[in-house]
Amino acid sequence: MAKKKKKTSSVATNPTPSRAAPASRTASASPNTTSASALTSASTTSSIYVDDERRAPIERIPYDLLEVICQWVLTGNPTDRVALLQFAISSAAFFAPAIRTAIRERNHDHIFIPLEPQRVAKDTWPWTDGMSAPTAEYVVDRPPSPWVKWLLVMPARTPDRVHVPLEGKKIVDLPRLSRKWTTVPIALHQLAHYTIAEDNQDYPIPRECRHLAVFDRWETFDEWPRYPDTLVSLELGDFTLVEEDAFYDVAAHWPPTLRSLTVKVSHISRNEVLKAFYRHLPTTLTRLILEFECEVDRYPDDVGGGCRPVLTRALRSMTALQDFVHDFLRIEDVIPVVDALSWRTASVDTAPMRQITLGLIVPNEAPAGEVRPPSRDGFVVAHLDIAVKEWENWDPVGEYVHTVLSTLQAPTLSLRVALPKWTEDSVRDLVDALVSPTLQDLKLTVSGAMSPPESIVMGMSGSQCFPLAALDAAALPLTLTSLSLMRCLSSRVLARFVDKGWTLPRTLTRISLADNDLTAHDLKALQPLLPAGLQHLDLSTNKIHTLVTPLPPKLRTLNLAFNPTLSDELFPQLWILSLPNTLRKLDIRMCNLDDEFGRLFVDVRRRIGLSRAGWPKLQVDTGLTNFSLDLGYTSNRFSLSVYQGLVGASLE
Template identity: 30%
Template sequence: MTLHERAPIELLPFVVIDNICVWLTCVHQALLPFAISSPAFFAPAISTALRHGRGMLEPLPDDTEPIELDGYLGDFLVPAHHDRLFEAVPRNVYLVLPPRNDNCSVVLASSRQVTLPQFQAMLLPVPLHQVAHAQIRFPDLASLPMPLACRCLTVESMAAGWALPAALHSLKLTEFEANHDTILAIVALFPETLRELTIELIGDGDDRVLTCLHDHLPPLLTVFKVVQNEGMFFPNNVGDNSSAALANALAKLLHLTTFRHDFLRFDGVVHVLNGLAAAQGAGRARPLCVVDLRARSPQFLPAPPVFSSAVHDLRLAHLGLSEWTSSLDEMPSDIASRLLDFMLHLPRPTQSLQIDFRTWPVAVMLNTRVVQHFASQTLRSLSFVGPFRSDRRLSWFSAFTSVDKHFPALKSLTIEGCLFAGSIATCSNLGSLPPTLRILDLSCNSLTTADAAALWPCLPAGLSDLRLASNDLTTIPTPLPPSLRVLQVPCNENLGGSVALWIDALPPTLRHLDVRGCNLPEGAGRVLHAVGSRAGVRRLSGALRLQVKAIGNGFEWPLEL
């Protein structure tokens, strides 16, 4: 192909094409066809796959039966030692490209099966020392070489008895199960230069394992995450010793920017914040970007919580707090008082705050003092997720009557499970929402049409995303904000009345509409189809500009006319 025959995109600089490839890495089925579609794209795409890919490193199949492609595309494969088709001692791994014909065009066959010779023709040899990202199942390590230059490694079901690459930058351990007898051997494998460590715990759990892990963290960590696997039980003895060990470790991690821990008691949260504040006082190089904490057992909170004075000045961009399922059937008043005091001592994030306490009294979460405590001129995102039950004693939305004054830069506001029927309609001093707001999510409350009607005058003209799923709406007030692009109202089971009025009033900017499970009548299907057709189609793909989700109503969808 000569230069003048190339498409304009092929003439872009290498660095620009490389950035496009990075954007495509989230879906190998997108990146790899892009790689073989033009000689100009091949080198940057393969370079990106080596630097940013998360391909599984696993043995090459040697079956005589047809091979399913979907399980291999984008993976790095290694020949088994007995495979005579390749070198006896592997020096290369093989990147699995999409199948292609003699013209190097991607084969879009209906069958995703190929024979072994066809599969081998799809393999691109890559020197093992160039593999920077790899994912390995621990049982495969008996037959696969460890890429010694690997910088980002994911290991499933890790155990002791093997060495990690010396240049390792990021380590993720999934389905990780250790006991007190083996944890010391495993933490000894961590390189001193490791910068990112993520551990997904499984099993019954033990506070001694967490204590040992916290006592042996590499000193240069910038990212540290301890994540709950779905099958993991919360250790009954968690926090007995591990919280203090974690606080001591955090005080020494002077490069930490991202921290998540799913195994804390509420008194452990106090220890964590004290440790992070101590590191800041000791000269941490950068402010914290993300702190996500998951806790349980509020009855262990001391009264009052013993926060250090430095916690008040802790600099962090995002703070997330959520709760394990509580062991308390009801929240005693003295514990509720401790929780309120706990909330009023938390540090104020500069960009994002997410509170998810589904067993807490809403009067604690949406207390006016709590909202005022987190007031910020820079906060962009605010989320409160509550217990999803009605309580008519208080109108908690009144805590947000001055949201535009407390959070003037807010772009996203979420309040779920906290608002009962009439909580907005009966609010005497509703106030207004900040003009910067772009996303408003009031899903999973008990809001009525009267609440929506009272809320509508407060909606800023620039609102682009409105979510009102799982409420008690019977219609959608009009007019809608003129810049709205997303409207989600699924599971409002009584939304079938006056359908044509609000559907016809949808703004021309709308691109996504979700009305699933709303019991809309049969005629609403034709109205939705007409509105979608009126929005037009996308020039390149030919798809409708307005995407509608409408199953679970009185008509089949998509509508066949």
């Protein structure tokens, strides 16, 4: 008797939409709900049920391992969520784990729910009153009933389930797209990420929400929503501190599961309110980010005055805190705040600090009294970021700021310092004090305005420009692999301030010289100093018209974005055709390039060839390309054929 074949499951079968009652702000699922959860495997150790004779080897992978692969896809930039959903529709075996991962896992740099949820208005694309929501975001379908239906936007497909890429295409050129095969209904209780904005205040919060963002003024709420008991991270945007008791509802019921809190303050009426805010911070946090986005007239002149004891007391109580960001702190409070964080090391259960980021407010005059270096035995911080945000007259307080910063704990992995002005003494003092023997990443930059005008720079002495030679390679650790000098180098006269025999550390594999207005003349002075093992070079936002060759032989990424003067080169083949075969990523956005340059880059792509997977090894980012519309002077002007040769998957 012939053996019967197993029934093959259809690819990307849509689950039945769920409905969530808005009776309370914390929602419960409807008892009749079936949703994306129906797609998960009954056994997490077995593979998805697909016809054995038609399955590829990857389709036989167990469900748990497929979920791990899907989580790995989300470790990159926000666009990887789109790639994950494209992976979902490529096979029935991948659909369930990919959708589950897209719903549950979080990408910290991407708001998964759009700020203004779009309501479905049509059955054909675009389904909303405006343009279609981007892939990997949500639209809201709210029919004339008390139920709300969330739809996850998948890659666009036709009624025959054929994928149609939308990028670079006009609406009139698209075939008929199917809402049914381009969206997946998601049960409200399955959403782990949620954003409250003006348009969806009346929608219920998922009862199992773990990551909540509120991007609307909290004063506009009739009643502040109750936090779900599962909440792990909370972000409050446009947060105002006007009255002491006005935000008690916000802080009255912090869930015991809360680990991450981000508050973006837009208004501070007086310091007493700021004290009350510090006093009500939760003690369970591992990550605290306080960003002050106030305009000049929306905070008191003595902001932070008298708040030091309350803030330090709150920090001492957070024994699990590992990441601390405060971008509006008085320079006088830096040492007590860091001492409060280091004081916690006396406790056995205290977690080590991963990150300290401080934005400093500097007074017009240096405070009276001697700065005494504190004792912080056993205190370790991996990443330290210090930036002077506000100052009026730097010279009277510059030495005081350098002294205070020199007392900070040297980070073990990365250091970033932004000052309004660098001198030879400040570079050497801070390098001696803050560069540890294990440091891997060093970033030095200038706060505030861009580099001074050329007429001023030409008359500067070495003490007024960033003293490049003050970075003594012998004083830097052998572990240092990344160096960034942004907005601080002297354009056109860089060679004047480089001592003979000085060189960059040979251990560097990544260098950023972005945003310095450097010219080809400056690159000529720098080119012999580049390490032979350099793999990543960032020259974006400069005034370069050509590159000095030869380039480092192991270069893998080259960023030339926002260099519109590149189009001035009469013989671009001299440097373009010299790009090494090791190059894997090239950024030429907004460089005012035309087809003459584009064809040379296409030749380089062909020379570098294909990977073992059949994809071009060199990926080129061209940014906005002016095919027919006026996108501005600096946009590239490639024809469609050249553009496809630069970014397409084929090298023919």
